[in-house]
Amino acid sequence: MAASLSAVIDQVKFDLISKTQAAENAAKRKEIARTFISDTITVPTEEMYSYAAHASLGDDVYSIEPSTAALEAHMAKITGKEAALFMPSGTASNQIALRTHLKQPPYTILCDHRSHINKYETGGAAFHSGAALTAVIPSNGHHLTLADVKDNIITRTDVHFAPTEIVALENTLNGTIFPQDEIVAISRFAHSLEIKMHLDGARIWHVAVETGTSIKELCDPFDTASLCFSKGLGAPVGSCLVGPKDFIAKARWFRKLFGGGMRQIGILSGCAAYALTKNFPQLPRVHALAKKAEAGLEEIGASILSRAETCMVLYDPSPLGVTYDEIAQRGSALPEPLFLGGSRLVIHLQTEDAAVDDFLAIVRQLAKEKRIAGFIKPEGQFMDVYAKRIV
Incomplete structure (x- = not known):
């Protein structure tokens, strides 16, 4: 009976903390600092x-x-x-x-x-x-x-x-x-x-x-x-x-x-x-960073679909000849990747300033490459105000 109980206990016990958990958590926090998908992905400190x-x-x-x-x-x-x-x-x-x-x-x-x-x-x-x-x-x-x-x-x-x-x-x-x-x-x-x-x-x-x-x-x-x-x-x-x-x-x-x-x-x-x-007191910094992203996108020539009134900016890169997929692919290829999703750029408490700088640098570089390749912005281009969004 004792041997049987011991076997049952051995079957039930479980350790979910890996030997490298601290490093994994640090990596996840870095990933979150460079993720623009939503503000729901923040993690407890x-x-x-x-x-x-x-x-x-x-x-x-x-x-x-x-x-x-x-x-x-x-x-x-x-x-x-x-x-x-x-x-x-x-x-x-x-x-x-x-x-x-x-x-x-x-x-x-x-x-x-x-x-x-x-x-x-x-x-x-x-x-x-x-x-x-x-x-x-x-x-x-x-x-x-x-x-x-x-x-x-x-x-x-x-x-x-x-x-x-x-x-x-x-x-x-x-x-x-x-x-x-x-x-x-x-x-x-x-x-x-x-x-x-x-x-x-x-x-x-x-x-x-x-x-x-x-x-x-x-x-x-x-x-x-x-x-x-x-x-x-x-x-x-x-x-x-x-x-x-x-x-x-x-x-x-x-x-x-x-x-x-x-x-x-x-x-x-x-x-x-x-x-x-x-x-809560950190939210003004979040808003300032969102406005920085908006200003940078506008300076490059992207269209702003919804302005950064708080923590989000919705944009359209098509006036630059650039697609969301191209931006996301270029971001994911960085040594420290960016995680992006469509037209909605969400800034949150754990967004690092460098992530916004890197994002704008990617859009700027892609726009430059398109110009060199001969892209000319079409006149009267239609902008989809209700472009793809993620909750």
């Missing part, structure tokens, strides 16, 4: 882990985990809401918010056609809430306006139409800032019709530092908001849903129902707290 390791111990399903409760109270305070709930992801946070707002179909959610809720949450609104989406193309090409909302909101009692019950806005969206005065106007109109307002504020931190506006003021027009700790702030996992106390109590039930109830999450809350304190 040793300092973040060290801080988080001191967080409290407790099961957040059986009872309220102390460090998590403290984080949730802080998030409620800075957003000006009554309560908050730690969520495993931004998608979970948005979808549980929608499900908690929506009671009985038929109903519709109005949003920007480019929004995360519409494009990148696997049809969750339909699956979880039985909701249709009214996905609106902004008339100004930048952000939804009050006129856009008025033109597309459904308030009729005609049985052919599902009435709008939520207006869901995203700020930032593809790195662009939604003007606060427009949000306030939309909110007043929606609330006058007893329609709820939800904010996908995954990257709202960028708006706060770029505009000097408090998180509370940015969240005030909304009944509920989702704020991400891993996008932009560099925490490994998590978002936070904020709203009225009764709403958050119901959302906790839905979090459990959706499989998002979490146990020993003090360490994750510790990472989020570290990110709020240490990483």
Whole structure:
């Protein structure tokens, strides 16, 4: 029996830390510093882990985990809401918010056609809430306006139409800032019709530092908001849903129902707290680096599809006779490779200045080679504003 038990124990045990793990992690951090795909790829620093390791111990399903409760109270305070709930992801946070707002179909959610809720949450609104989406193309090409909302909101009692019950806005969206005065106007109109307002504020931190506006003021027009700790702030996992106390109590039930109830999450809350304190103040540098990339691309002659209002710039190299694939291939061939994806260039906390310099040098060199080869920019060339993007 003892021999048999020993064999079972030997079969189960597993060591995932390789002998070269420290070197591998250092290499991964270098890779991330030269990756422009997304800001979701940032990794916790040793300092973040060290801080988080001191967080409290407790099961957040059986009872309220102390460090998590403290984080949730802080998030409620800075957003000006009554309560908050730690969520495993931004998608979970948005979808549980929608499900908690929506009671009985038929109903519709109005949003920007480019929004995360519409494009990148696997049809969750339909699956979880039985909701249709009214996905609106902004008339100004930048952000939804009050006129856009008025033109597309459904308030009729005609049985052919599902009435709008939520207006869901995203700020930032593809790195662009939604003007606060427009949000306030939309909110007043929606609330006058007893329609709820939800904010996908995954990257709202960028708006706060770029505009000097408090998180509370940015969240005030909304009944509920989702704020991400891993996008932009560099925490490994998590978002936070904020709203009225009764709403958050119901959302906790839905979090459990959706499989998002979490146990020993003090360490994750510790990472989020570290990110709020240490990483949030670094975002101005991120924005400056994005603007440097934009200015360099413009100086070389690339077209800017969406300006670097915060941490992203969308560009088109075709006026130079250059393709995204050529840039990516040249970047991947560097002694210290660059990792690129289509038109969207994302700068994040761990982007190194040299990576932006190397990227611009590649575009500049390719443009030079095309000119020498006889390329002439076509007049009136069509630019696809909605070129390939990666979440």
